Amino acid sequence: MSSIDNSTRKAQQADLSELQADHARKKKQLVKENEAQLADLKDYYNDKKSGLQEQNNAAINHIRKSQQEAAAEAVEDRQRLTDKYNSKTQALAKSYDDKLNSTRNKRTEQIAQAQTDSRQKVASIEKDASERVEYIRTKSADDIKGAKEKYNQDMSQLNEFSDRRLEQQRTQNDASLKNEVDRGRNVQERVRTRNEKEYGELRARGEKALVVENEKQQKQLARQDSDYAKRYDQQQTQWESREGNLNKQYSSRLQHQKVAYENALDNQNDRFQSTYQHTEDANRESLNIQKQRYVRELAETRKDFVKAASKYSTKEADPFYKVEDRGSQMKENPDFYILRAFVPEHEKDSVKVTIQNDRATVSGQRSFKDKIEEDNKSVSSSNFQTFREEFAFDKPVITEGMTRQRDGDWVVYHIPKGIPTRFQRKA
Incomplete structure (x- = not known):
């Protein structure tokens, strides 16, 4: 039924598409004809207009060239021609408008007629399709009803036949089952008797074999x-x-190794005694040489000391020839070296304290100039002095952690013990 509806619907759609295509084709043809007529009218109008313009121009030129006396007549002719041109133009415009309106009316009527025809045709097709669908539906219902009745009859007959066959098969199965049960019992009894006999024989043979084994x-x-x-x-x-x-x-091996070991010990002892004797002789000779050298150096030192002492014997009262001790001191505790340096305020720019990894140095220089004039006498003096004090460190120091503090004319440095570096700072 659905296939019939689909085919009918497709046929209707095909008819409708054909009708629409025909309508579009006619519409296109009508529009084309109207456009052609309009184009012809425009060409005719343009030709007339151009012809009239040429005639007017020729008449005007002829009038201008011919004579001045005919100006009034020319004006009248021109006016007449103009009126005639206007009347013709209006007539042409009216004719064009009439044709255009007529064409539009025809086109509208044709479109309306085509639409009416299309609606009538579609209505007719729909009516035919509805009648056909109703007929097919009625026929299908009758066919289905007949098929159901036939199916019910066939099923009833089949059920009756199946019931009879089932009853016969059940009777046969019961008889066969009874026969099989009886036969199975007989077979089971025979098998049990045979197994008991074989078991007794096998057990006797097994016991005998066990004794032998x-x-x-x-x-x-x-x-x-x-x-x-x-x-x-x-x-x-x-x-x-x-x-x-x-x-x-x-x-035997132990005795042999013992003898060899004792021999090796004796040889080592002999070599040691020989080496010791040679070494002792060499040491005695070296000591004698050092003793002689020491005696000579001591004599030279005494001579130099006497000579140096004689140089200072006449200058012991002059402070210029004395070594000046500025009194700097260094102490230490488990964590720091404490250096106390004499640095007066007026000498702080000329005194430098240098901290190295193994020693601290206080060094500097100073100078003094003075002049006295009295009557006709002028006395001046200029003194220059350098000094240096060194203190050795037993352990490396950490110069980055060093601190400085002034205490009157003294500057106290606290130098941590640790990694050796080099640091210099002016007092």
């Missing part, structure tokens, strides 16, 4: 025990003999 195993175990005892005695004898040989070899 047990006797065989006992004999084999006794034989193995005897073999193991003999083998153990042989191995015991071999091990005792081997152990005695090893003990003899070890004793």
Whole structure:
């Protein structure tokens, strides 16, 4: 039924599409004809207009060239021609408008007629389709009803036949089952009797075989025990003999190594005594040489000291020739070296304290100039002095952690003990 509806619907759609295509084609043809007519009218109008313009221009030129006297007549002719032109133009415009309106009316009527025809045709097609669908639906319902009745009859007959066959099969199955049960019981009884007989025979044979096997195993175990005892005695004898040989070899080797070791000790002792004697002789000779050198150096030192002392003997009262001790001191505790340096305020720019990894140095210089004039006498003096004090460190120091603090004319430095670096700072 659905296939019939689809085919009918497709046929209707095809008819409708054909009708629409025909309508579009006619519409296009009508528009084309109207446009052609309009184009012809425009061309005719333009030709007339151009012709009239040419005639007017020619008449005007002729009038201008001919004579001035005919100006009034020319004006009248021109007016007449103009009126005629206007009337013709209006007539042409009216004719064009009439044709255009007529064409539009025809086009509208044709479109309306085409639409009316299309609607009528579509209505007719829909009516035919509805009648056909109704007919097919009625026929299908009748066919389905007849098929259902036939199916019910067939099913009823089939059920009756199946019931009869089922009853016959059930009777046959019961009889066959009874026969099979009786036959199975008989077979089971025969099998049980045969199994009991075979089991008794097999058990008797097994017990006999076990007795024989047990006797065989006992004999084999006794034989193995005897073999193991003999083998153990042989191995015991071999091990005792081997152990005695090893003990003899070890004793002999130990005695030999002991003799060799004692000989090596004697040789080492002899070499040591010889080396010790040579070394002692060399040391005595070296000491004698050093003693002689020391005596000579001591004599030279005494001579130099006497000479130097004689140089200062006449200048001991002059402070210019004395070594000046500025009194700087250094102490230490478990964590710091404490350096106390004499640096008066007026000498702070000329005194420098240098901290190195193994020592601290206080060095500087100073100068003094003065002049006295009295009557006709002028006295001046200029003194320049450098000094240097050094303090050795027993341990490395950390110069980055050093602190400085002024205490009157003294500057106190706290220098941490640690990694050695180099640091210089002016007082």
